[in-house]
Amino acid sequence: MYTIIPNEQFFRYYGENIMQDNNTFQNRPVTMNDKNNLLQIEEHMYILDDVERPNVFRNMFPYEEVPKIPFNDRIVPHNMPKEIWITDTTFRDGQQSRAPYTTDQIVHIYDMFHELGGPNGMIRQSEFFLYSKSDRDAAYKCMERGYEFPEVTSWIRASEEDFKLVKSMGMKETGILVSCSDYHIFLKLKMTRRQALDHYLSIVRSCLEAGISPRCHLEDITRADIFGFVVPFCLELMKLKDEYKIPIKVRACDTMGYGVNFSGAVIPRSVQGIIYAINTNAGVPSELIEWHGHNDFYKAVTNSTTAWIYGCSSVNTSLFGIGERTGNTPLEAMVFEYAQLKGTLNGMNTQVITDLAEYYEKEIGFTVPANTPFVGKNFNVTRAGIHADGLLKNEEIYNIFDTEKFLRRPPVSAVSNTSGLAGIAHWINVHYKLRDEHVLSKTSPLVTRIKEWVDAEYAGGRVTVMTDNELVREIDKVSEELGIIVREGEIVSRKTTED
Template identity: 55%
Template structure:
């Protein structure tokens, strides 16, 4: 094992954006037969927002259980055990008796904490095993040899306590894959075989440096990283997890790529909460999972319930353009788009959002909506279908459209509210309000 630090300066100059380098080498896809999701809403997710109360954690855990479905798509959820409140939340979630998600722990890499995990009856815990030279040399003040010895000592202590260790390979997309990552994982696989306790490996793209591009080089290439681990260490797909961050807008693409090349589990959080730019959003992962597997057992309408809970109970204002959960994600503002959805909503709706998310397609009425947008809004609001629908050429719609344009003559920049539009509809379509 090379004990010299490698900073990969050709890829990470720091004084400029990181470079994506290519050598043209590609590896085959190898998606596992069974892929799954794991949750870190109550660990990494809590590092990016005000702490949840115990009651809020239990409520969100119930939502995760419902989302997991009969097949256990969301297999595990990890918890801090630092404080009495953390432990109480874990206890209450365990008391629910759900098979999925299983409660797992995340502790400091110190031996005495394993007793705490065992006393609580938790079978698996995460352990931070920082893997890049940036962390080993600059943060921990170690070298590779001492870091490996320290990590293996902690893993052996977990196994001695009968606990499944889950090693979090922090900053793996800046690590020396063949010089340190693979030798370390080979030792972990060896220990696992000797002890009979399966070890898990979480590949942590801590800074979001991973890329999915064919022919990109290590350590940033997600395909080659996963392929190298599977080929060189013999670790099984169900023992591999991917944990990504969104610093370069690649968090969901990298997660799906990890699945495609042999990782069994993807780690995410509700609404993508996580340090800095956040983790892979579980709601996005669920739709990606359904697209890759064809599994339709997930009740995706629970996603909308979760969004309402965050907004109405937790006071979090979801950015309106956020896919699947934002107020505007399936709302069109352009008149030409509204004209299309009047004919067939599939033209401008990503899927049946009413069925899958309990979120019918909407139209935002501004001066850009035109008669088509006004007609769409009226028909949706009044629940008019088939022959009952009011055409955009109807006299009342034309009058409402003129009224809408009038509202923007003095420089208004906000969309018209439902209350304003209802008042106008009552004026020009009184027969529908009797």
């Protein structure tokens, strides 16, 4: 009889005294699981698998082919924490793919994050680089705001020199880069797993000695040996947490976007499998687990939501998804994912999302792609006449929710050769905020006259959508001919106005 050590590559006997190990296993306590109210016993022992050669999971990641998604149908139970929240990396990972923000821009955006997160601090933290003077100035000014949320935190490499920056800033918490795949440990750092683990733990201990809470960024976790390195490392982190009585967070970083949310998928690609291993096998509490996703395979949002559902309290995001390569999980997306999962916004002011999009366009010179959900110029714009007809009758038919209430963005019909009378009527009603008895139907003389003008434009060879300014000019012209005035909230007779 012997104890089996789980490892994705092979099983091996643990120690020389097999019977003694077996007796140790048999004497392990039976405990009650408070979540499912069933008795349980921990069956496995997780020790560092200090392999001689890197395990790069070539069967899943054949570099000259598209990556594979294998399944073993090991099902992980749902385990969403009672409290979940959002953290932000706009000023760290978000600055790795664009020109740096100015200090004033960072402070302004940070203020808006505070307002967006609301009184309950749903945007819990925001992380900063500390390498340049401008980075440090921005962090200082945001800290001077005195907000409880978002808490200003930093990010450093696992080096003593970087740690000195954190101490000089007087920060309570810092992220530490602790790459965990053999791609990084062997091929980039030129270390063994044992050397990497010891090096990482020494930096973590330095943080703890200074009273600073470490946040360990497990880079490239979706290509890492979960049971051969990640879980043993996290077990050591939890020992240090208990020793120093200081929280140690674990950020699971899907650096290359390889994570998948499919039930029964094999680790290290399975998001739920990773979260389960960190939470259950390594004993890291949900409130100390954070997911950081990238969008290389269009899965950043679904993977982040999956992490929440399976035991991770915190999801790390970047505003508008701006980040390295394909970007990070968009902050605004997780605001609405939270609302859908919890049935409440818990105090978040979602209208600030529209303010942020406008600020980026007007002040920073960055325009979000037009079809981006929630923030793009055309995210709730329809060009199809049949859709516009539905919006005219009841906007719920073709609008995802009350976008005017939550984002100050009512649904709009773009006017083109396919809009029809309904599209034109809906555009006028929305643009002029016409309500109740002032609402125009598609049989209104003003609408039919504008439709004739639009048809003539396209018959003459036009191929672009009508602009707002063009429509307003033509509406003013036709309104004068019809003896009416169309203005915000109402349509009145010119004669009545003159009288």
